[in-house]
Amino acid sequence: MDRPKFVYVSYISTTPEKLWNALTDGEFTQQYWGGRRIQSDWQVGSSVRHVRQDGGIDWQGEVLKSERPRLLSYTSCRSAISTAASGRHG
Numbered sequence: 001m002d003r004p005k006f007v008y009v010s011y012i013s014t015t016p017e018k019l020w021n022a023l024t025d026g027e028f029t030q031q032y033w034g035g036r037r038i039q040s041d042w043q044v045g046s047s048v049r050h051v052r053q054d055g056g057i058d059w060q061g062e063v064l065k066s067e068r069p070r071l072l073s074y075t076s077c078r079s080a081i082s083t084a085a086s087g088r089h090g
Contacts, residue, residue, distance in 0.1 A: 020069035026051075040074075042066045048074045 026037035040048040061075035
């Protein structure tokens with residue numbers, strides 16, 4: 001597997017359980033990501049989607065690593081579904 005081009009590391013003062021919930025629960029993400037919900041079952045190999053209120057998909061990816069509540073890694077790629085539905089390109 002190729003090394004990622006970008007790696008984001010954040011340090012947040014909370015418990016691992018609360019942080020896991022904040023990152024993986026669609027009800028929670030909807031409050032802070034402009035009405036968008038994250039959707040996945042968080043199993044390795046499963047899809048991850050960032051879904052708008054109108055049902056369109058902003059981006060999607062794949063779960064690479066998932067060890068609740070301490071490790072979560074997934075890819076993300078802007079969705080062709082999103083750009084086609086919105087009429088935007090690029």
